[in-house]
Amino acid sequence: MIQTNWYVITGGPGCGKTTSIDLLAARGYKTTIEHARHYIDSRRQHGFTIEEIRKNQEEFQMAVLEMQIDEESNLDPTEKVFLDRALPDALAYYRFLNLPPNQKLLDAMKIFAYKKIFILDLLPIVHDYARREDQKAQGRIHELIYDVYSSLKFEVERVPVLPPQERVDFILSHL
Numbered sequence: 001m002i003q004t005n006w007y008v009i010t011g012g013p014g015c016g017k018t019t020s021i022d023l024l025a026a027r028g029y030k031t032t033i034e035h036a037r038h039y040i041d042s043r044r045q046h047g048f049t050i051e052e053i054r055k056n057q058e059e060f061q062m063a064v065l066e067m068q069i070d071e072e073s074n075l076d077p078t079e080k081v082f083l084d085r086a087l088p089d090a091l092a093y094y095r096f097l098n099l100p101p102n103q104k105l106l107d108a109m110k111i112f113a114y115k116k117i118f119i120l121d122l123l124p125i126v127h128d129y130a131r132r133e134d135q136k137a138q139g140r141i142h143e144l145i146y147d148v149y150s151s152l153k154f155e156v157e158r159v160p161v162l163p164p165q166e167r168v169d170f171i172l173s174h175l
Contacts, residue, residue: 001113004077007175008086010149011120011159012142013133016167020120020159021084023168032075034084035067036060057097062104065090069108077112086114088152092144096137109152117149118171120159 009017009024018034025031039060043053054060068087075081087109094101125138133141149156157174159167 002077002111003113004075004081004115005079006075006077006081006083006086006112006114007171008083008088008114008117008149008154009120009171010085010089010117010145012122012138012140012145014125014138015120015122015142016164017084017120019164020167020171021082023164024082024171027168030079030081032071032081032083035064035071036085039064039067058099061090061093061097061099062102065102065105065108069104072108072112083114086117087112088148088154089145092141092148095144095148096141114154116175117154117156118159118174119146119149119156120167121161123161 009020011017018037021031021034040050040053044050065087068085068090072083072087087105090105091101091109094105119142122138122142125133125135146156157171159170161167162170
């Protein structure tokens with residue numbers, strides 16, 4: 001496994017990952033995007049509805065996984081980067097959806113070791129065009145994400161609910 005200088009910002013849907021990532025980017029840190037939302041946005045630009053995009057969950061998860069693999073493969077392992085989710089998140093979603101993890105995911109998860117995982121405590125879920133999970137699903141996905149990263153022996157830090165700038169300060173003070 002290649003040890004990286006990458007920090008993962010993760011948690012259940014709607015916990016403030018992207019807000020935290022955007023604030024880190026505004027402070028000059030290198031960050032990545034969330035691939036599920038990017039995939040949804042790109043498919044919508046081609047005329048697909050959310051229902052059509054999410055109809056085949058296995059296909060959806062595979063497309064997001066391929067984007068994540070491609071991105072992580074092109075990052076410099078020595079550079080400090082904050083990732084909006086990472087490969088192990090895919091395993092949590094596969095488990096949530098009762099999908100068998102494919103070999104591509106399992107192989108990809110053996111390549112990189114993350115410096116630290118920041119799991120943001122949940123906020124009340126706010127639905128939008130891409131986020132459709134209810135509170136129960138949000139909590140279950142959050143648990144699965146924690147379980148996956150913990151089982152992989154990465155250092156996990158829980159980030160409490162704080163105002164957005166204070167959350168980022170918390171993350172930066174716990175690198």
